[in-house]
Amino acid sequence: MAELLLSAILPVLFKKLASPELFNYYASKGWVNSELKMWEKKLKKIEAVLCSAEEKQLMNQAVKMWLDDLQDLAYDVEDLLEEFAFEAARHSSNPIFKNFTPVAIKFDLNLRSRIKDINRRFEVLYNERAQLGLMQENFGGISSTALPAQQGLDPRPPSSSLPTEPAIYGRDEDIKEILKMLLSDKPGDSNFAVIAIVGMGGPGKTTLAREVYNDKTLEHLKFEKKVWVSVSHNFDVLSISKSILESIRPTSSNLNTLNEVLDKLKEEIHGRKFLLVLDDVWNENYSLWETLKSPFKDGATGSKMIVTTRNKRVPSIMGSSEPHDLMPISDEDCWSLFLKHAPLSSMDNIDALRITSLFCERVVKNCGGLPLVARTLGSLLRHEPRVGALENILNNKIWDSPDPSTVLPVLRLSYHHLPSHLKRCFAYCAIFPKDYEFEEKELGLLWMEEGIIHQSTKQMDLAGE
Incomplete structure (x- = not known):
């Protein structure tokens, strides 16, 4: 949680440290402005290793303590900057007395002491950063100015079109609806239609797209080219286009420029009916989308693109006329999915019976209708198939469990795509x-x-x- 709070507050601190009002007020006190610049420099270097720290804190108590200390320091810096801003505003409203009032003199004396203390704490945390192995060159940063593609925030593995579940729970109607959209040939501006599956992290957008992609109902539609590409937050047109082209024509891997790849892709698609799945799209840049779709305009009528996304603005940018909002599954389906992945068969009869009778309501409540959580709760029980283990998992919740690697990346990515002011709103709820x-x-x-x-x-x- 400390890393989430820090990623929300640091952009605020950078904005305040760069405030012209603050700089102008302390222009006569050059030593103050130099201290503020030093704080900003060290904060940016510390900020660049937050991803590394967030990953390591799960297994390293020292890193967790470092993040907690850094969070405390960040809030103290924010408090002091707020006082700076108040003093600057008071001065601007009554500049005659400037620095000669008792209040101003007392503030300056107190200021030196507090800045000295913050500098000391900065130095300690800055040095500990290297001692804990939190090195910038090995990890992406959470820069307030960096593009999402540069941040290295998404440890979520790429998805595949190959089925991973023997059975899908609670999605029969959703599958029918998406198939209905694929079977429809409504006239439009392009030879292909975009079908967007929209939902928060964890309801099974990828699973739904995979089920549809492999559905035998589509065989009579005779798609000549079927391609699945896992996109995530890095909407690199060259990389995506090359992945599509190599799925169609593996011998095209020697093409390296965007122009070469798009020309070859246009040639391969020309006059052919295709089905393309772009999984986990975050892009809101209309120009990038226009570039990516340009080769597909020459495809045959009836071609389709399926896009899965958590961002509700993506469908309109990509021209999806009927986005499909994916709702949570029922409690009954959550319980069935949990039981599918929980190793009840390896437990003794008494433990298995107690789980089914005592924990059903609590499990489905924690799942919140999200298949990802139901599946992970069940699989976590494989580490220690006992009633006590499930009790601990439910009490601590899935993100505090010994193995949060499945759900946390999904939730974290949604958080990091929030604007900085909304991150602070979200983080505030932790109290x-x-x-x-x-x-x-x-x-x-x-x-x-x-x-x-x-x-x-x-x-x-x-x-x-």
């Missing part, structure tokens, strides 16, 4: 106890009170309606 229920308006007012958002009461009222 509430488990299962605490709050009203939307109450939470909004708390955000305003803490200065996380700046919005009038009237606007908040409209937002809550």
Whole structure:
């Protein structure tokens, strides 16, 4: 959690450290501005290793303590910058007394002491960064200015078109709906139609697309070319286009420029009916999408693209006329999926019976209708097939379990694509106890009170309606 809070607060600190008002006010105190610049420099170097720290904290208590100390320091820096801003505003409203009032003199004396303490803590954390093996050159950073593709945030393995589940739970109607869209030949501006499957992380968008991709119903549609590409947040047109081309024509791997690849892809697609799946798309750049789709305009009528995405803006950018919103599955289906992956057959009869009778309601509640969570909860039990193990998993929740590697990447990627101000709103919710229920308006007012958002009461009222 510390890494999530830090990734939300650091962009705020960078903005405040670069404030012209702050710089102008302390122009006469050159030593203050030099300290602020030093803070910004060290924060950026520390920020670049947050991904490394986040991964290592799960197994290394020292790294977790380092993140906690860094979080405390970040909040102290923010508090001091807030005081700087207040002093600058007070000075601008009454510049006559400038630095000669008792309040100003007392503030300056206190300022030197606090800056000295922050410098000391910065130095300690900065040196410990290397001692803990948190090196920038080996890991992507969470830069406030870096593009998502540069961040190295997504440890999620690439998806495949090959089926991984012997049975799919709770998606019969969704499969029928997507197949109906594939069978439809509505006239449009292009020879191909884009079908978007939209949903939060974990409801099974990839699984649904995979089921449809392999459905025998499509055989009579006679797609001449079928291609599956795992995209994720790095929407690199050359890389994606090359992956598509190599799936169609493996001998094309020697082509390296975008122009060569697109020309060859256009040649391979020309006059042919294709089915292309782009899994886990985040791109909101319309120009990049226009470039990627250019070779497919020469495909045969009836061609289709299936796009899975968590970003609700993606379908409109890609021209999907009927996005399919993927809803959570039922509690009954969650329980069935959990049982499918839980090793009940390896337990003794008493333990297996107790799990089915005592934990059904709690399991489905923790799943929240997400197949990914149901599957992972069941598979976690394979590490220690006992009732006590399941009790611990349910109490700690899946992200605090000994093996969070399946669900955390899915949730983390959604978090990191939030704007920085929304990250702070999300991170603020960590102060509430488990299962605490709050009203939307109450939470909004708390955000305003803490200065996380700046919005009038009237606007908040409209937002809550």
